[in-house]
Amino acid sequence: MLSLTDISIRIAGRLLIDHASAQITPGARVGFVGRNGVGKSTLFQAIRGELPTETGTIAVPPRWRIGSLAQEAPDGPESLTEVVLKADLERHALLHEAETARDPHRIAEIQTRLVDIDAHSAPARAAAILSGLGFSTSDQARSCSEFSGGWRMRVALAATLFAAPDLLLLDEPTNYLDLEGTLWLEDHLAHYPRTVIVISHDRDLLDTSVDQILHLDRGKLTLYKGTYSSFEEQRAAREMLDAKHAKRQADERKRLQSFVDRFKAKASKARQAQSRMKMLERMKPVTALVTQDVREISFPVPEKLLSPPIVAVDDATVGYDPGSPVLKRVTLRIDEDDRIALLGANGNGKSTLVKLLAGKLQPFAGKVVRADKLSIGYFAQHQTDELDLDGSPYDHVRWLMPDTPESKIRARVGAIGFTGKAGDTLVKSLSGGEKARLLLGLATFFAPNMIILDEPTNHLDIDSRAALAEAINEFPGAVIMVSHDRYLIEACADRLWVVADHAVTPYDGDLDDYRRTVLSARGTRERDASSERRNSSEKPRRDKAEKRVPPKQRITRAEAEIERITAIIAKIDVALALPDLFKRDPKQAAQLGKARASAASALQRAEEEWLEASTSYDETAS
Numbered sequence: 001m002l003s004l005t006d007i008s009i010r011i012a013g014r015l016l017i018d019h020a021s022a023q024i025t026p027g028a029r030v031g032f033v034g035r036n037g038v039g040k041s042t043l044f045q046a047i048r049g050e051l052p053t054e055t056g057t058i059a060v061p062p063r064w065r066i067g068s069l070a071q072e073a074p075d076g077p078e079s080l081t082e083v084v085l086k087a088d089l090e091r092h093a094l095l096h097e098a099e100t101a102r103d104p105h106r107i108a109e110i111q112t113r114l115v116d117i118d119a120h121s122a123p124a125r126a127a128a129i130l131s132g133l134g135f136s137t138s139d140q141a142r143s144c145s146e147f148s149g150g151w152r153m154r155v156a157l158a159a160t161l162f163a164a165p166d167l168l169l170l171d172e173p174t175n176y177l178d179l180e181g182t183l184w185l186e187d188h189l190a191h192y193p194r195t196v197i198v199i200s201h202d203r204d205l206l207d208t209s210v211d212q213i214l215h216l217d218r219g220k221l222t223l224y225k226g227t228y229s230s231f232e233e234q235r236a237a238r239e240m241l242d243a244k245h246a247k248r249q250a251d252e253r254k255r256l257q258s259f260v261d262r263f264k265a266k267a268s269k270a271r272q273a274q275s276r277m278k279m280l281e282r283m284k285p286v287t288a289l290v291t292q293d294v295r296e297i298s299f300p301v302p303e304k305l306l307s308p309p310i311v312a313v314d315d316a317t318v319g320y321d322p323g324s325p326v327l328k329r330v331t332l333r334i335d336e337d338d339r340i341a342l343l344g345a346n347g348n349g350k351s352t353l354v355k356l357l358a359g360k361l362q363p364f365a366g367k368v369v370r371a372d373k374l375s376i377g378y379f380a381q382h383q384t385d386e387l388d389l390d391g392s393p394y395d396h397v398r399w400l401m402p403d404t405p406e407s408k409i410r411a412r413v414g415a416i417g418f419t420g421k422a423g424d425t426l427v428k429s430l431s432g433g434e435k436a437r438l439l440l441g442l443a444t445f446f447a448p449n450m451i452i453l454d455e456p457t458n459h460l461d462i463d464s465r466a467a468l469a470e471a472i473n474e475f476p477g478a479v480i481m482v483s484h485d486r487y488l489i490e491a492c493a494d495r496l497w498v499v500a501d502h503a504v505t506p507y508d509g510d511l512d513d514y515r516r517t518v519l520s521a522r523g524t525r526e527r528d529a530s531s532e533r534r535n536s537s538e539k540p541r542r543d544k545a546e547k548r549v550p551p552k553q554r555i556t557r558a559e560a561e562i563e564r565i566t567a568i569i570a571k572i573d574v575a576l577a578l579p580d581l582f583k584r585d586p587k588q589a590a591q592l593g594k595a596r597a598s599a600a601s602a603l604q605r606a607e608e609e610w611l612e613a614s615t616s617y618d619e620t621a622s
Helices: 040-047 080-085 089-100 104-116 119-132 137-141 149-163 179-190 203-208 228-263 267-282 350-358 381-386 393-400 406-415 420-424 432-443 462-474 486-492 511-531 536-546 551-576 586-621
Strands: 002-011 014-024 029-033 055-059 066-068 167-171 195-199 212-217 220-225 311-318 327-334 339-343 365-370 376-380 450-454 478-482 495-500 503-507
Touching: 002 040, 014 040, 014 055, 014 212, 014 220, 029 040, 029 203, 029 228, 040 167, 040 195, 066 149, 080 119, 080 137, 080 149, 089 104, 089 119, 089 551, 104 119, 104 551, 104 586, 119 137, 119 149, 119 179, 119 586, 137 551, 149 167, 149 179, 179 203, 179 486, 179 511, 203 228, 203 486, 212 228, 220 228, 311 350, 327 350, 327 365, 327 503, 339 350, 339 486, 350 376, 350 450, 350 478, 376 381, 376 432, 381 432, 393 406, 393 420, 393 432, 406 420, 432 462, 462 486, 478 486, 486 511, 551 586
Parallel strands: 029 195, 029 212, 066 167, 167 195, 339 478, 339 495, 376 450, 450 478
Antiparallel strands: 002 014, 002 055, 212 220, 311 327, 311 365, 495 503
């Protein structure tokens, strides 16, 4: 059991956690929630032993392995599969030792332990996790350094999940995922066999994947049973009772104080007044409900609604290289009040499509017709790089309103969520959520007819996401959104488009249908990858991916694997040849026999891979 007992944590003089306690039972799946900045990530640091507590204790079972997402993305020449496999430190150490061990008894111990931890199936498990997070078979063989920072953070997440620690700590794991990856992660966490605590502002993940909610509020920890929706109901009821209790206590304190004030100077009533003063001192104040109002998000209303369609795309082909377009023969229309969500895995062209719609990309063929005087507001999370870190929200608005009186500039700064001194805070001191609010305000500053939102919810807490959904629903113009947040899509979108296989097609089902489709497709790919990796009957799609890995590289990789497995089999045979093994430890002998059979199967697969790669190499050479 993870036990947090009367802990207090202070950072830079600020008390974040104040004599808080909670008990997390083994196997619990816990969603950790609270406003941005209240100390959730700080508590994770304390649990990992990286930060001392001011008071109290954090007790973790001595044999538990703690795993959490690395702060820095992995990098280097190793393949994605190798990076993930190395995350299982015990397996990696045992395999390394197996290469040098000479003592037959130690060899037997190593091979027995490798069987116990199912080490020989590790490559298939690593491939399944990488596939679930959006990496193709060919991607998994590529060097980690070939990928962007966001994709490498997915590799870090895959490595953390593969290690399967006894206590899994995840801090906003969906920030680097698309909707498809988020759906897979929800399902994976829902079946995680050990203890997991996940910090998330994704309402659907917290309703799908966890069975408890840990709430950090005003320095205190409260554990609720059930999903996030259940937590909201329980918390509302609790706060209503607290508010009533606080009012009753305030009335009682007022009555007692009134008695003391009236009679403390009278000798005949002095004893009673003294008694009531002691009652006041002993009366522990009840914390009344503190309304933590969420700053609303609003989009300015366009001056004039345009006649439909406001955008019409006819047989357009678009991309970045005319010889290799991302999208082909796209035909669609957008009307003035459309609410459209784009679905499809990252890399399939969603960002390319929104750039086409926004006029940031021109088609190679076909045409795009936009309504006269169409104004488009475009928000993308990467635009935080375009903000002036040494400027304030006030400065950014003033640059857009150079000849406007001070009072009107301040009013606009307040309208996008930065009132009073907040408007003068430097951008480099803003939180991720505050930067997102600023970007939303700047993107829609001139009252556009159509708003394009590319992953707008990153760094927004749950209440701010609800405020964003309300703003979208109140906006009278068109909205195109790309988001991994199911709640936002379900609350706002009335049309779904799937971007996949170089095409854009309407999706007739709802998000539940899409979730089943995604999980079913990825489950099929995982089974194919683990059980029929080299079956020629399934080649059409896979061959296209494998062509990206040069045959010579595949041959070298297969030869190294054959050599490694052959050495393992030889050492197992040495251990099995011990004359007293079957009498001394029949269980170990049986496990060694099982290990040898598993290694023999792995050797056969490696030989088949070598044969297939060699054939491809010969065909290419000829």
